[in-house]
Amino acid sequence: xxxxxxxxxxxxxxxxxxxxxxxxxxxxxxxxxxxxxxxxxxxxxxxxxxxxxxxxxxxxxxxxxxxxxxxxxxxxxxxxxxxxxxxxxxxxxxxxxxxxxxxxxxxxxxxxxxxxxxxxxxxxxxxxxxxxxxxxxxxxxxxxxxxxxxxxxxxxxxxxxxxxxxxxxxxxxxxxxxxxxxxxxxxxxxxxxxxxxxxxxxxxxxxxxxxxxxxxxxxxxxxxxxxxxxxxxxxxxxxxxxxxxxxxxxxxxxxxxxxxxxxxxxxxxxxxxxxxxxxxxxxxxxxxxxxxxxxxxxxxxxxxxxxxxxxxxxxxxxxxxxxxxxxxxxxxxxxxxxxxxxxxxxxxxxxxxxxxxxxxxxxxxxxxxxxxxxxxxxxxxxxxxxxxxxxxxxxxxxxxxxxxxxxxxxxxxxxxxxxxx
Amino acid sequence: xxxxxxxxxxxxxxxxxxxxxxxxxxxxxxxxxxxxxxxxxxxxxxxxxxxxxxxxxxxxxxxxxxxxxxxxxxxxxxxxxxxxxxxxxxxxxxxxxxxxxxxxxxxxxxxxxxxxxxxxxxxxxxxxxxxxxxxxxxxxxxxxxxxxxxxxxxxxxxxxxxxxxxxxxxxxxxxxxxx
Numbered sequence: 278x279x280x281x282x283x284x285x286x287x288x289x290x291x292x293x294x295x296x297x298x299x300x301x302x303x304x305x306x307x308x309x310x311x312x313x314x315x316x317x318x319x320x321x322x323x324x325x326x327x328x329x330x331x332x333x334x335x336x337x338x339x340x341x342x343x344x345x346x347x348x349x350x351x352x353x354x355x356x357x358x359x360x361x362x363x364x365x366x367x368x369x370x371x372x373x374x375x376x377x378x379x380x381x382x383x384x385x386x387x388x389x390x391x392x393x394x395x396x397x398x399x400x401x402x403x404x405x406x407x408x409x410x411x412x413x414x415x416x417x418x419x420x421x422x423x424x425x426x427x428x429x430x431x432x433x434x435x436x437x438x439x440x441x442x443x444x445x446x447x448x449x450x451x452x453x454x455x456x457x458x459x460x461x462x463x464x465x466x467x468x469x470x471x472x473x474x475x476x477x478x479x480x481x482x483x484x485x486x487x488x489x490x491x492x493x494x495x496x497x498x499x500x501x502x503x504x505x506x507x508x509x510x511x512x513x514x515x516x517x518x519x520x521x522x523x524x525x526x527x528x529x530x531x532x533x534x535x536x537x538x539x540x541x542x543x544x545x546x547x548x549x550x551x552x553x554x555x556x557x558x559x560x561x562x563x564x565x566x567x568x569x570x571x572x573x574x575x576x577x578x579x580x581x582x583x584x585x586x587x588x589x590x591x592x593x594x595x596x597x598x599x600x601x602x603x604x605x606x607x608x609x610x611x612x613x614x615x616x617x618x619x620x621x622x623x624x625x626x627x628x629x630x631x632x633x634x635x636x637x638x639x640x641x642x643x644x645x646x647x648x649x650x651x652x653x654x655x656x657x658x659x660x661x662x663x664x665x666x667x668x669x670x671x672x673x674x675x676x677x678x679x680x681x682x683x684x685x686x687x688x689x690x691x692x693x694x695x696x697x698x
Numbered sequence: 699x700x701x702x703x704x705x706x707x708x709x710x711x712x713x714x715x716x717x718x719x720x721x722x723x724x725x726x727x728x729x730x731x732x733x734x735x736x737x738x739x740x741x742x743x744x745x746x747x748x749x750x751x752x753x754x755x756x757x758x759x760x761x762x763x764x765x766x767x768x769x770x771x772x773x774x775x776x777x778x779x780x781x782x783x784x785x786x787x788x789x790x791x792x793x794x795x796x797x798x799x800x801x802x803x804x805x806x807x808x809x810x811x812x813x814x815x816x817x818x819x820x821x822x823x824x825x826x827x828x829x830x831x832x833x834x835x836x837x838x839x840x841x842x843x844x845x846x847x848x849x850x851x852x853x854x855x856x857x858x859x860x861x862x863x864x865x866x867x868x869x870x871x872x873x874x875x876x877x
Binding site for chain 2: 303520698
């Protein structure tokens with residue numbers, strides 16, 4: 278047996294020889310005299326919800342400054358889409374915000390439809406709304422579970438994931454995949470809803486209110502939860518707007534801005550729902566906004582269910598942009614030509630630029646799309662809510678304790694795939 | 699509820715207030731684009747934000763576009779500022795063109811601090827510098843990275859095949875592969 282020697286000093290490979298001068302300007306001058314401590318949090322830290330690294334400057338346990346470092350999950354999705362035809366680009370957008378892929382699909386499809394002026398049948402819009410609200414519920418449930426487990430409430434995670442599983446099952450019925458379904462396509466959705474989808478949705482809507490009541494009972498008045506979240510990570514509405522925040526993070530500060538309500542897309546104007554608003558802009562208000570959004574999503578789903586007929590087109594019949602259904606291929610030569618053309622070279626889009634935005638569970642996802650006149654885009658750029666929210670992390674955390682950082686990161690609901698793209 | 703001034707046309711207001719700041723304006727699918735000179739873009743945005751009747755109070759997005767290899771544009775790069783007026787529920791695109799040689803634009807962080815990371819992203823991926831930016835570092839790519847991936851002349855992902863005649867040239871771009 279080999280004798281393992283106990284090292285008397287750290288081996289050379291572990292000795293840090295970084296140049297602290299590089300940090301000048303990012304951290305305060307007190308860090309250079311040793312008055313404050315620099316501490317790395319992440320990128321492999323469970324409560325940073327992905328690969329987020331935060332360089333903390335600490336005075337005791339208090340955060341003097343936090344410098345977020347992102348990019349670990351950068352996969353060049355925007356660059357990839359530049360080499361794909363418009364319909365194939367949808368597949369890449371799924372991978373950005375992996376907790377709500379359908380919102381990304383929606384932003385991209387809206388931009389493409391705007392660019393080529395493609396119509397979407399009303400029933401397709403309705404199916405999209407159903408999917409988006411289901412996705413919102415699924416995404417909020419992951420947020421709720423992970424946010425609660427960060428602050429020590431373990432059981433909520435298990436309950437939240439139990440419900441999320443049912444939503445993912447429904448999304449699987451539609452697209453064949455639980456998460457990255459690429460279900461939305463320019464001009465509508467990939468295929469019609471399956472016969473067992475509606476009964477499953479009815480059953481889910483019957484069970485889900487009980488579950489949300491459970492979550493609320495577990496946390497809403499829980500003294501530990503209230504102590505750890507109220508008055509923490511406060512952001513005033515003016516600053517939230519200046520820093521480009523959106524979604525529940527902005528509404529937690531009391532700004533009444535929801536794209537579904539204010540600039541409706543995909544037929545959201547036909548639904549009645551409320552926009553929950555916070556008052557203080559702290560972690561607790563953001564938490565309540567999202568919890569109440571679950572109820573509003575259910576309200577929208579109930580209304581959508583009433584209108585969801587079994588017949589009607591689920592995709593535009595503009596054959597220059599949308600491939601013909603399989604059944605036509607055996608009978609029509611023209612359909613074969615369209616099919617071949619669309620699946621090989623795709624369709625052309627004008628050399629113009631458009632911007633489309635949707636309200637994702639996290640905030641405003643904007644898609645800037647610039648065509649070339651050919652079948653591939655010149656530039657796609659996604660403005661993602663997580664990117665903006667992480668950039669304002671220093672603002673939210675300064676002066677708080679290090680344990681509150683975890684609560685704040687959880688409350689702005691970041692997804693690093695969304696941030697780094 | 700306070701009185702809200704009626705919504706006004708951004709292009710006409712800008713033309714009246716700063717005549718030399720509006721080079722062109724056009725509309726496509728109900729989206730208005732104002733093309734302004736780079737030197738004045740900060741003043742224009744501040745004007746659009748603070749003027750009653752316009753109140754474009756929210757910076758939605760800054761995105762850069764590379765027109766290489768086309769020659770029929772004013773300059774190689776375009777930068778689009780997507781503004782949003784929450785009061786009137788409408789959007790506006792302010793666009794500037796930036797030259798290919800040492801591309802540089804003024805920073806928008808003085809008007810909207812949230813522009814900080816959006817501009818860092820453009821600097822990182824498109825290689826456009828923002829003068830006056832408080833913290834212009836790479837953000838998504840590693841600090842040692844060569845080149846700016848979102849430029850249209852940057853190869854798309856695939857690895858260049860190494861032969862003995864071009865091995866040196868390729869290794870120059872891979873600082874971690876040397877040793």
